[in-house]
Amino acid sequence: MKVSELAQAGGVTPETVRHYTREGLLHPQRDPQNGYQRYDNESLSRLCFIQCFRMLGFSLGEIKGLLGEAMQESVSCSKSQDILANQLPQVRLRIRELQALSARMDQAMQAWQASPGGVPTGHLVSHLLDDLSQPVIV
Known part of the structure; x- marks a missing residue:
């Protein structure tokens, strides 16, 4: 998916997708033919995760931490639990x-x-x- 396609699928603006990419929350691949950023279904899932937690009042830094822990299956999620408990x-x-x-x-x-x-x-x-x-x- 291109930036605009991901934005439309996720219900956000293309600038939001670009911002999350600059912040390291989304990780597109470069299309070798034209150099465009390409996003996959995992990116859409991450975008929906980010939007959900933004609506709950989490900062981008907290969301980045939650995503980082989620990607490390062997790591204890106690930090994530603390973040959620503090935000509740x-x-x-x-x-x-x-x-x-x-x-x-x-x-x-x-x-x-x-x-x-x-x-x-x-x-x-x-x-x-x-x-x-x-x-x-x-």
Whole structure:
């Protein structure tokens, strides 16, 4: 796969693929005929792994460490376990924050539906968007 094909398959931009390659997270092969970087299905799996852990709030350095340990079957994964255990409270907090934000969005949608004709006025939209932009306290 070319950069653009991997990016499309992984749901990211080509620049994201290039960035992960520069960071050493993806390891393409060079096409001997044209010099283009070529990615295989293993690269797609790694890209999906990276994206999953990015969504969970892991840094690229932590992800690189996790990938490194995963590739060394004989190495104990205690470092990976520590990284996951340390991140778990932040993931759970983020979930609670997103649930609270989702509840605010539901309330905003209900308020919009309750407005005359189901169409909010500019003032109501501004007020509802202000409510949504307030810090989430969980």
